[in-house]
Amino acid sequence: MIKKEITNNSNINVLVSYSWSVERDIGIVDELEKHCQSRxxxxxxxNNQIKHGELIQQFMDKLTGGEHVITVFSKSYFQAHWCMYELLKIWQRGDFHNRIHPIIVDDCDLQDVAYRISVVDHWVVEHEKIRELLKGRDLALFVEEFKKANMLRDISQNANQLMNFAAGRLTTPLEQLKASNYAQLLDPINSLHKTSSSYTSHAQSDQNFMLEVKARMQEELDKSNLLREAIVRQFRVDSSIDIKTLVNILVDRCENSLDELLRDDMHIAIDEKLHELSFRFDIESSWIVKEFQQLISSADMLFSCLVLYAVREQWMVDYFQRYNLTVSSLYQMPFNSESIVEIITSRYLQRIPRFKFNNTKTEITGEDAVTAWVTYFDIVTDILQKVWIQVFPTDRPEKLNERRLGAQIKARHKRKSIKKNNYYVVIPDDPTHPLIDTGIREELMRRLPELPLIFLKSSNQENALVIPESEELASLIFDFYLMLDKYTPYSSPDLKT
Incomplete structure (x- = not known):
């Protein structure tokens, strides 16, 4: 079945998913292995990776995330539950079209609608059979059987999409592959591997960036004694704890329970401290305003640092690869929240995300994001003018110079600073939005190719899900900034005596 891709400087590691019965009959994997060695x-x-005594399902759960997978499709493949489970896991991992290299070895006709439907029907029946067998039985007595039932349920529910994905891949006939020593299959893998060095190095760069983020968190806690006191009290740790250790505690919580950290610990700690201080303005206003302002500023920055941990490290490598292989500046993201876009694009650009309310205070958006509706007849020019105002806030949009604008965006994106800007245009998942029109998008990309266009989608199975609970995270971000906004009047300079 499938084996894990192991990093190796001298070899390109490729997984293979196949039916054992087909291999016994035609030995295609043995043949492939010989041709792989020369490349x-x-x-x-x-047979060369599974360890003695290792459970098959546990093994496959660990190993279906490889960057290159050869799938040997056959009638028996689509009838074998382990093969279909592998295919499901590969598909759920995302970037299906770039990672999968298929072969069809018998007369299974994936273009035949009736055949694809028959496969789906088969798995629906298989799930029904085991479900009926387990009806009314105690889960504690049939643990493995219920696990298998859940596996068959997942396969049956996704079989239609899996078959259609498989059918959508262009495959070279097996005889042609054999005649060319599988060159049509293996050469593209070599080509893709050459590209991988850039995003592998980005993984190390991303790790270095997150070390910078930790340093910035320490800086903010050092700036505001009140913020540090609030967090120490909420976490019930010794008040003498050093800042570096406190940051490590926060990072550890990020990796294990980020939602609880943001929803409960951070929100409660800062809210309580701000509430407490708001009653002290009358007697200590000259001192308290300055401390209040610093607490809000540092809490904002600390929170912005913490949300970066919502993005998986491995996903950043995949994201870097996808962006660098894309010739257009139009990107799709598998969710429908502008605050999540700010987190991901900031992690990609290696900057601290900065948030703001939209005009109606109904959602949090990126500080540099352009999301306003266009109103003028010349839609593209209207968008460019809005971007111009973001980039050159003191210059009139009538002076719009597209070359200057593009050069400025490009230069600011490339800054080696975690305070760099993050300009992009968000296209909502709304069929009435002007940028849904392909012609308008192409014109905008032609006139300002340096500006990323990000197309929101509430569901996109082709992309890896970056943040599993993105809607919940967006709600936590909104609540946090709504809480800060509630106290902002107290920090106004007008309150100083």
Whole structure:
């Protein structure tokens, strides 16, 4: 079955997913393995990777995330539950079209609608059979059987999409592959691997960036004694704890329970401290305003640092690859929240995200994001003028110079600073929005190619889900800034004596 891709400087590691019965009959994986060796490709398969005593499902759950997977499709493949489980896991991992390299070895006709439907029907029946067998039985007595029932349920529910994805891949006939020593299959893997060095190095760069983020968190806690006191009290740790250790505690919580950290610990700690201080203005206003302002500023920055941990490190590598292989400046994201876009694009650009309310205070958006509706007849020019105001806030939009604007955006995106700007245009998942029109988008990309266009989608199975609970995270971000906004009047300079 499928084996894990292991980093190796000398070999390209490729997984193979296949039916054992087909391999016994035609030995295609053995044949592939010989041709892989001459191309510096290490083919990872069950007979040279699985460990004695290892459970098959646990093994596959660990190993279906490889960057290159050869799938040997056959009638028996689509009838075998382990093969379909592998295909499901590969598909759920995302970036299906770039990662999967298929072969069809028998007369299974994926273009035949009736055949695809028959496969779906098969798995629906298989799930029904085991469901009926387990009806009324105690879960504690049939743990493994219920696990298998859940697996068959997942396969049956997704079988239609899996078959359609498989059918949508262009495959070279097996005889042509054999005649060319599988060159049509293996050469593209070599080509893709050459590109991988850039995003592999980005993984190290991303790790270095997150070390900078930790340093910035320490800086903010050092700036505001009140913020540090609030967090120490909420976490019930010794008040003498050093700042570095306190930041490590926060990072550890990010990795294990980020939602609880943001929803409860951070929100409650800062809200209580601000509430407490708001009653002291009358007697200590000259001192308290300055401390209040610093507490709000540092809490804002600390929160912005923490949300970056919502993005998985491995996903950033995949994201870097996808962006660098895309010739257009139009990107799709598999959710429908502008605050999440700010987090991901900031992590990609290696900057601290900065948030603001939209005009109606109904959602949090990125500080540099352009999300306003266009109103003028010349839609593209209207958008460019809005971007101009973001980039050159003291200059009139009538002076719009597209070359200057593009150069400025490009320069600011490339700054080696976690305070760099993050300009982009968000296209909501709304069929009435002007930028849904392909012609308008192409014109905007032609006139200002340096400006990313990000197309929101509430569901997009082709992309890896970056933040599993993105809607909940967006709500936590909104609540946090709504809380800060409630106290902002207290920090106004007008209150100083």
């Amino acid at each position: 510096n490709i290490h083919l990872l398969r069950d």
